[in-house]
Amino acid sequence: MKQIWNLPKVDLMPFSEIEDKRESLLVTSGPAWNAVKENLKGLNIQAQLEITEANTEHWDNRKSSIENQKFEVVYAIGGGLVADAAKYFASKLNLPLVVLPTALSVDAFITAASGIRKDGCVYYIETKVPERLILDFETIAKAPAFIRAAGITDVMSIATGAWDWKFAHEQGKNPAGMEFIPWVYDNAQSILCGVLDCAEAAGRGDHDGLKTLYDCLAMEVQLCNQVGHSRPEEGSEHYFAYAIENEMGHGLPHGDLVGPAILLIAKLQGQDIAPLEKALKACNVPLSNIPQGMIERTLKILPAYSRRHNLSFGITHTL
Numbered sequence: 001m002k003q004i005w006n007l008p009k010v011d012l013m014p015f016s017e018i019e020d021k022r023e024s025l026l027v028t029s030g031p032a033w034n035a036v037k038e039n040l041k042g043l044n045i046q047a048q049l050e051i052t053e054a055n056t057e058h059w060d061n062r063k064s065s066i067e068n069q070k071f072e073v074v075y076a077i078g079g080g081l082v083a084d085a086a087k088y089f090a091s092k093l094n095l096p097l098v099v100l101p102t103a104l105s106v107d108a109f110i111t112a113a114s115g116i117r118k119d120g121c122v123y124y125i126e127t128k129v130p131e132r133l134i135l136d137f138e139t140i141a142k143a144p145a146f147i148r149a150a151g152i153t154d155v156m157s158i159a160t161g162a163w164d165w166k167f168a169h170e171q172g173k174n175p176a177g178m179e180f181i182p183w184v185y186d187n188a189q190s191i192l193c194g195v196l197d198c199a200e201a202a203g204r205g206d207h208d209g210l211k212t213l214y215d216c217l218a219m220e221v222q223l224c225n226q227v228g229h230s231r232p233e234e235g236s237e238h239y240f241a242y243a244i245e246n247e248m249g250h251g252l253p254h255g256d257l258v259g260p261a262i263l264l265i266a267k268l269q270g271q272d273i274a275p276l277e278k279a280l281k282a283c284n285v286p287l288s289n290i291p292q293g294m295i296e297r298t299l300k301i302l303p304a305y306s307r308r309h310n311l312s313f314g315i316t317h318t319l
């Protein structure tokens with residue numbers, strides 16, 4: 001580990017109060033932009049890139065359309081896909097990045113890497129952390145319910161991911177640099193408790209509940225930043241989500257995949273899933289958008305899939 005990444009500075013304010021005269025490149029998605037553009041008259045947008053895919057070919061292609069233009073800052077307005085692409089552009093263009101999430105749907109707003117789809121799996125390439133994150137809880141509360149607080153899945157994956165990390169330790173399967181660290185494991189469990197407690201409030205769009213959900217996302221990400229890997233929060237539940245996304249083709253939001261995967265994997269790990277299911281339901285995370293046949297097929301291929309893609313050892317390797 002050569003550096004330790006940080007979290008963005010956060011401003012809690014309505015989008016309508018943003019005033020920024022700098023020449024801006026806007027990275028967004030159609031539905032997100034339509035939902036908030038009336039409140040963002042204070043921006044000086046010089047060009048707009050709409051993102052529909054998570055791969056560098058698509059991003060490079062979009063970027064080539066603005067090759068001869070000069071910007072002072074990048075604004076990312078939307079969900080995780082938009083944030084990942086904007087981090088890529090801002091790092092390539094060497095520009096500061098401001099992120100305006102329209103829902104608390106993932107942790108990608110505050111991580112230093114961008115997830116890309118390649119060869120049937122998800123890989124993370126180091127890009128950059130946004131310098132600034134603007135949270136407008138009024139806007140987030142108005143997001144469609146299924147996506148509003150779906151980022152809870154990226155904290156709740158501690159339940160299964162940290163379990164895998166400990167399991168790998170017991171089996172002597174953690175490589176150098178990913179050694180099991182008990183206090184980090186305990187910290188992760190404490191963050192998990194926090195997010196289960198705020199699930200109901202966050203799910204209904206309560207501002208304090210959304211703030212606590214953000215706090216839990218931030219602590220989960222920074223904990224991973226400190227240790228230099230994601231084992232405290234990423235394990236078999238994410239592998240299942242990556243594999244099933246590949247089976248189904250793209251189209252389901254991250255939470256729709258990771259949410260049901262947490263329950264499925266926790267059950268296989270012998271955990272009590274009742275509190276997990278309650279929290280996911282409270283946050284309106286869809287739990288039945290994956291067809292049953294697809295779940296069964298994915299479980300069958302998962303051990304070979306996890307090995308083929310060199311995913312860190314977890315319960316999936318032993319199914």
Ligand SMILES: [Zn+2]
Pocket residue numbers: 154238254258
């Ligand atoms: Zn995730």
